[in-house]
Amino acid sequence: MTGAMADKKMALLWLKIAVVYLVVGVLYGIVMAASHQYVFRSVHAHINLLGWASLALAGLMYHLYPVAARSLLGRLHFYLHNGGLPVLLVCLHFYAGGMRQLEPVVALASVIVGLGILAFAVNVMMNMKVALPAGGIDSV
Secondary structure, three states: OOHHHHHHHHHHHHHHHHHHHHHHHHHHHHHHHHHOOHHHHHHHHHHHHHHHHHHHHHHHHHHHOHHHHHOHHHHHHHHHHHHHHHHHHHHHHHHHOOOHHHHHHHHHHHHHHHHHHHHHHHHHHHHOOOOOOOOHHHHO
16 A cells, blocks of 8 residues: 555544544434433533544544654554543543543543644644645645
């Protein structure tokens, strides 16, 4: 597989994972609203913002700047964010439902996701400096 092909596959992987979170977030919101269990609204927000929105934006940015996707920071971002987020969401759901003993796991998973986002932020500053071609996104 060529480098360009691998870059596109990685960007698509980010976007496909983001779409999974979009579907989960919408369904979670529907169930939450139908059952009037608004105690879970923080979980719903985390699914949509850290899952759908953040991962979709990262996928688009990594598509436009493949050097950032290939970097160690890009790989750290992928594994930290996608490793920590499911743990965070599942534990946050049960924590919001009253299982307070999960607080340390929620905290640890939050730190893991936060480190992934920090890796992304540093990656943006270090590896996304080159302007897009004159043709814009279509020529990338």
